[in-house]
Amino acid sequence: MTLTAEPATAGPSEPPRLDDTRRVTWSLSLVVVGLIALIVVLAAVDIVQGTAEVGLGELWAWVTGSAEQQAAAVVVDSRLPRVAAALVVGIALGGAGCVLQSISRNALASPDTLAVNAGAFLALTVAATVGLPTLIFGDLVLAFVGGLVAAAVVFALAGTDYGTVRLVLAGTVVAMVLMSVATTLIILNPIEGQGLQAWESGLLSQNGFGGVRAMVPVIAAGLALLLVLGHRLDVMVLGDDAARTVGIPVRQTQLIVLVTAVVLSAAAVTITGPIGFIGLAAPALTRLAAPIVPGLHRHRALIPVSGLVGVVIVLGADVLIRATLGAQRAVEVPTGVVTSLLGSVVLVWFAFRLRASRLDNSANALDVRGVGTRHPGVLLAVLSVVLLGIVVAAILVGDKVFLLGDLVNWATGNAGPIVTNVMGARVPRVVAALLAGVALAVAGTVIQAVTRNPLADPTIIGVAGGASVGAVIIVTFVPMASFWALAGASGLGALIAAAIVFGLSARGGFATDRLVLIGVGVSFACEALVKLMIVTTDPWNASKALTWLAGSTYGRSYEHLVPLMIGVVVLVPAVLVGYRQLDLLSVDEDTPRVLGVRPAQARFLLLGCAVLLTATAVAAIGLIAFVGLVAPHAARSLVGRRHVLVIPVAALLGAILLVLADMLGRTVAAPTQLSAGLLAALVGAPYFFYLLRKSRRRV
Structure with missing residues (x-):
């Protein structure tokens, strides 16, 4: 339909x-x-x-x-x-x-x-x-x-x-x-x-x-x-x-x-x-x-x-x-x-x-048989090793390439000044990409399950855009504010955008088309507001626009990552604890009630976690698209729809995707650096097109 x-x-x-x-x-x-x-x-x-x-x-x-x-x-x-x-x-x-x-x-x-x-x-x-x-x-x-x-x-x-x-x-x-x-x-x-x-x-x-x-x-x-x-x-x-x-x-x-x-x-x-x-x-x-x-x-x-x-x-x-x-x-x-x-x-x-409907007549878009459900422990171990390898590679390569021994010396405090300075700037960027990938992937998993919408994504439905508006307001009008103020403003912007999108969409039962159209509209409005603030207050600072609209880990330090670290450490386990509610909410509206779950309360709490995860990620590295869409879908294709497995697998896949995108952005055109968001879009868009074609064949 x-x-x-x-x-x-x-x-x-x-x-x-x-x-x-x-x-x-x-x-x-x-x-x-x-x-x-x-x-x-x-x-x-x-x-x-x-x-x-x-x-x-x-x-x-x-x-x-x-x-x-x-x-x-x-x-x-x-x-x-x-x-x-x-x-x-x-x-x-x-x-x-x-x-x-x-x-x-x-x-x-x-x-x-x-x-x-x-x-x-x-x-x-x-x-x-x-x-x-x-x-x-x-x-x-x-x-x-x-x-x-x-x-x-x-x-x-x-x-x-x-x-x-x-x-x-x-x-x-x-x-x-x-x-x-x-x-x-x-x-x-x-x-x-x-x-x-x-x-x-x-x-x-x-x-x-x-x-x-x-x-x-x-x-x-x-x-x-x-x-x-x-x-x-x-x-x-x-x-x-x-x-x-x-x-x-x-x-x-x-x-x-x-x-x-x-x-x-x-x-x-x-x-x-x-x-x-x-x-x-x-x-x-x-x-x-x-x-x-x-x-x-x-x-x-x-x-x-x-x-x-x-x-x-x-x-x-x-x-x-x-x-x-x-x-x-x-x-x-x-x-x-x-x-x-x-x-x-x-x-x-x-x-x-216009008359609202769904892309699919049921939750079948989220109901898949994962190929890794028989040995989930092995899959998690393999993905962890892959992530570790990509993280090490991302730390070693860039405008200057180092050896594994240099990394060991730096970790033990025996490295020279050149290695120390470069690693001091590079490692926080890798950590930022890793944490943001986890946050966006888990946020996308929650949003897709709660709304039963296979095409939902924190960026496409406007939540990330609202976070970027809040962040740019602080950067533009209170440039000396602490990063906690930046994270708080980003969270407030994300909450306002989420309230608009989910509040209006809930009136139609989270119908796919209504949610997407409202979300896309809010995304366009947020992007226009960010551009308007930038060109009216600092028109010559194009790098600021690229930072928040394209996503970049450039210049990140550990102090910038504290809100994101806390968000990942606190909110990801909270979402994992609610895996049973996610399983039920992703089926239909009646099953949770039959089994003693209050859909409205569970949806509010889980969406709150997803919005805050998105806000902390945007505050740390700006607007990143497709990670919250691609990682949950890929995770379900590997382990099925049980969220006790989908959440950790999606988190690992999101981290792998964003760390890889950041590494490519720092290396393919070195010394010029491309933002991680641009590379993530080029990687994630083909998968999105595949999902769109796949859902078309179902109707």
Whole structure:
């Protein structure tokens, strides 16, 4: 079962009367005129906002041709290109999102959830860091290819049924991996990638009209083609069979529309970078008005109106940033940060508006027969030896490679100054990765069991994002605070995020799709808040953003690890003591009650342990994805679903994965260091895709 929503459509059963035609024309004209008037007002406000004094009087003088030369130069050279970019990008993304929702019959399809924007950005990042030619149409071709490949991967993972939760999950994870690769390239090529970090979130600032002028014909041609296909789309929304009955080539039309939407998205990314969720929010808001505005459900009206709504959102976000932060501070704030916050709200809203269901009809996704259940002691011993070997290797290798004898000398206090200094910095990092791997793996095990959700993960469902917001607040506004304050703020942020996600999801019985959509929405909101705090308070410190958004053990010392050590020592045994409750909660809602377990109380206590484990891990090394997803699944495949075995096996696997990722990050590009989170994402994402495909075959 999947969660889907079909756009509101209606096919005429009889020829429209003249009065009806006039009413439709007047209604649509009123909507279009109203949107254009709102755009003009927002554009005028946006133009007069800025670091130089240009008021409404100067703007009117420029319009009438009587402006002073300096004021005219400010308007034309600086602010009009910004407004023009907002107009072009808003129309392109709004129209692209509209048709993507229609061909997939999925209310959450957009250039963001299909990873089109992420694929286009990665392609342009490769061009910038590798040194490919930067001609504007060359950039467009690169962005188009990257976006099209990304969309193809997402559709392949989500399946032909286009289930909402699958599409969002597949698109989110593909985008996460692509952005991780892009971030890695920026780190490896800091000079060539200068400025790409801010552009990653979508910047309207333009250096003249060159980029906008080059993209206008492309976007205009794409929108014109979509309008020509509007009648086909009207019929196709009713179903493939209905469309084929009247002679519409369904697959051919879907392919043409998909390619055109990718071109529009690629053109937008080429101009401003990936401005998030315009292609989701604009069509969603437009479709809300379709039942009350006659004729708006038809695509020849729906597409352009969605584009106009997209322009309103982009300009409104830009005006809001400048009005809130002031012209000087708003210069470095990407417009896409605000639109991402809007997109997160839309995702949560959709989670409650649409019919909820599960990916699986039962808890079968957690019910597996482990291959190591006959000899669990042997399996635990083997994993312990593997972990020990990887820990030793991680300590010995890096920008300087040591021998095992050097490690022995250091441990016995007989090492020289070079070995002592390097080991003093390296060992705490390895310990941090080991403890964080254990904490995240056990947290993921608890969350998956308690929610009976095979795709739950502390990062994907927003708990880790909330912890990162709390940590960055302390780092940003109280930089001299102790690490205990940092851990406390991280814990509070995780608790707030968990209360939002689990509290809202509990109303639907922790249905998989609702939990995932709410969690993904909270994750996007937390990521946007972290970026907003960083760029408004310390815009030049990109390393801080990478530390908390990508995860890194860099600079960790033993004092930083004390909260994490205590959390692992106290909370992991507490979770292990509750293994019986986890076994029962992972079955259904009635079995625990029959056997004397109070589900609400047990769920609250166990989730509390998972949230605190996540918070201490994030406070120590930042945001790490996939460890809490991969380790529990791998553990169940080895030892079955009995949590007395799953918990220790998952803990060992999580430690192995994160220590290995940290070691690779310190060695593959030495002396440049890649964050452990980036490497963990590249390792964990393929396994996640496998799980998504596996769950698709079950339904």
